[in-house]
Amino acid sequence: MLPGGKAIWITGASSGIGRALALELAGGGGRVLLSARRAAELEAAAAACRGRGGEAEVLPFDLADLEGLAAAAAEAESRLGRIDMLVNAGGVGQRGTALATELPVARRIMDIDFWAAAELVRAVAPGMIRRGSGQLVVVTSVQGKFGMARRSAYAAAKHALHGWFDSLREELRGTGVEVTLLVPGWVRTDISRQALEADGSPHRAMDAGQLNGIDPGEFARRALPAIAKGSPERLIGGWECAGVYLNRLSPAWFRRMLRRREAGRR
Numbered sequence: 001m002l003p004g005g006k007a008i009w010i011t012g013a014s015s016g017i018g019r020a021l022a023l024e025l026a027g028g029g030g031r032v033l034l035s036a037r038r039a040a041e042l043e044a045a046a047a048a049c050r051g052r053g054g055e056a057e058v059l060p061f062d063l064a065d066l067e068g069l070a071a072a073a074a075e076a077e078s079r080l081g082r083i084d085m086l087v088n089a090g091g092v093g094q095r096g097t098a099l100a101t102e103l104p105v106a107r108r109i110m111d112i113d114f115w116a117a118a119e120l121v122r123a124v125a126p127g128m129i130r131r132g133s134g135q136l137v138v139v140t141s142v143q144g145k146f147g148m149a150r151r152s153a154y155a156a157a158k159h160a161l162h163g164w165f166d167s168l169r170e171e172l173r174g175t176g177v178e179v180t181l182l183v184p185g186w187v188r189t190d191i192s193r194q195a196l197e198a199d200g201s202p203h204r205a206m207d208a209g210q211l212n213g214i215d216p217g218e219f220a221r222r223a224l225p226a227i228a229k230g231s232p233e234r235l236i237g238g239w240e241c242a243g244v245y246l247n248r249l250s251p252a253w254f255r256r257m258l259r260r261r262e263a264g265r266r
């Protein structure tokens, strides 16, 4: 589905990948509604989208408030008139071990990274089905393909997204509603700075993976053709994307390589 004239709701639009996707979609003529918690950053992103020639407004809310998501979706629908495309890009990272991470912190990661995306889809998909067209886009991760140390809840949430959205795609066959999973490798954003330590405090450091990752603008430019084609899934990043296939061919070798790279980064 090409963005021209489409009404597009994007979460995680205050920074990083979500913001870059918003700019590309607005540049392609989309009417975008930008969501995240930080209102000032959303307003700045909306101004940048208007600078690209698109229409843009903002709707701040907290993805962790699962009970409030249906109301947020109703507000988004009334602002846009209808929702042609939902882009779930909001998310939080993790930098605590599985054994040290307390349940409330692991739950918060699952809520924001998995349940919020699923609940927003449950709120907006019925309208798309009634109209016989729409697109549900979700930003997952290579961590939805393989786990890494200090990412247990994050990798669990991202694996859950793959299972949930793949199942959804089968259920929506013939309705005119497409499901697209964008699978980033490392992208140069604030994700590691905002990632939660075992006690729930922010990691605050820019990790080497993100520092050496691709630019979010490049990510968005490479994502747009996949969105336009309605591709089921698209891996976008550097060598770590090849890791998804290496992990299938030779998991032991891939693990050794991953450990060596992780050790080199500390």
Ligand SMILES: NC(=O)c1ccc[n+]([C@@H]2O[C@H](COP(=O)([O-])OP(=O)(O)OC[C@H]3O[C@@H](n4cnc5c(N)ncnc54)[C@H](OP(=O)(O)O)[C@@H]3O)[C@@H](O)[C@H]2O)c1
Pocket (backbone or CB within 6 Å): 011, 012, 013, 014, 015, 016, 017, 018, 035, 036, 037, 038, 039, 041, 061, 062, 063, 064, 089, 090, 091, 092, 093, 112, 139, 140, 141, 142, 183, 184, 185, 186, 187, 188, 189, 190, 191, 192, 194, 209, 210, 213
């Ligand atoms: N960067 C990478 O290397 C990488 C790799 C794989 C996957 N990803 C995925 O890409 C997506 C975007 O992340 P990013 O890399 O662009 O990082 P980012 O710059 O930190 O963006 C995260 C976005 O999520 C929003 N967000 C976080 N918690 C929220 C909450 N409780 N309620 C509402 N919005 C919330 C943030 O906005 P506010 O703080 O304003 O709420 C921000 O807009 C995430 O799903 C992430 O898992 C990133």
